Amino acid sequence: MSIISRFKDIMASNINALLDKAENPEKMIDQYLRNLNSDLGKVKSETASVMAEEQRAKRLVTDCGEDMEKMERYAIKALEAGNEGDARKFLEKKAALTARLTELQSSYQLASANALQMKQMHDKLVADIGELESRKNMLKAKWSVAKTQERVNKLGASAAGSGQSISAFERMEEKVNRALDEANAMAELNADPKDEMADLTAKYDEPSHDVEDELAALKERMKNNG
Template sequence: MSIFQRLFRIGKANVNAAVDKLEDPVKIIDQVLRELDEDVEKVTAAVTSQMAVEKRFERELKEAEELVAKRESQARQALAAGNDDLAREALADKAKQVEKRDKLQESYDRAKATADKLRDQLRDLKNRVTEMKDQRSTLIAQAEAAKAQQKINSTMKGVGRNDVGATFSRMEEKIQKMHDEADAAFELANEDKSLDQKFEEQLKATKDNAIEDELAALKAELNGNK
């Protein structure tokens, strides 16, 4: 497993842990994303260094190739001028430059392969971190929903506890007692009324009924004339 995959898995694991524990998920998820951004910066610096190595070998390889071509051209010029010794010296140095060029070619190929691989892995890491950032709102929503569900479950458990049930029973008994006391007070109040008060109430009720009867008769008469 590459360092990029490890970094991503560590970050994802921390996010999952934040959701599971429900310990301020917003802050924890944002902290994980900040840490991943810092890791991306560090890895980017490492990739940049490797690319610099690749560029250095590429430059040195190009210089070696140019020098090989130059020595061959000088050998041809020396031969054309009839100077075999100078041509021989140019070809001897060309052989050294060819050996150097071949070694530089191997080093450049390895450096380029490594840089290409690191660039691909860095690109993959950045894409994954971007996906996590895109999922931030979803993860937070899920965490908040789970947190709310946990509170509801805790509350529902509390409703069924014996002490809560007993409190409601006592309140019911107290309310019923208040009704009973009110009924008893009403009965006592009626018992304490004098005979004259009772007759006055009866007379008032009779008068009220008479008025209602007369009102009903007038309404009937008016409706009949229409």
């Protein structure tokens, strides 16, 4: 692909858009600079050739125009000398040169357009290279900071994950305690109801004698019977 055919691609390129889409702007900057410098070298080489072609086409147009004027002057001289036949030949040659001039002018216009494109590409590439060079260190520094921040964010996310694990454990512990409380409450509800009347009558019953009292009573009774 010739550099001329790449004119639209180069002119339509947008550094900022390319960097925004790049996964790694730092590497993208270096690669894009290499591409731009490579294109610039080709543009300079091609420009020299195109400019030479433009000058050649311009010279041919000028020479053809001068030849046409010369044929017209000779035609006038021939008429002044009474040689109408010679005058006609000079005018026929002028007519042929006129047709050739049209072709030469078309070639010159094309060469001029190519030269203009080369100038535009050259200026665009120089501007892009200058912009990237001036922003290179700044963009690389920003990229480094961004990567550092990304690592910090990942560490923060890990810490947050640990906190979530602790919170989950606490929720589980709370759930177990709640289940235990509910089980104890259910056991209390399922227990036999307390006999309040039995407790009340026992309060007023005679206290039972202990073994020593009963032993003393037996001895007393045996003594009386003896």
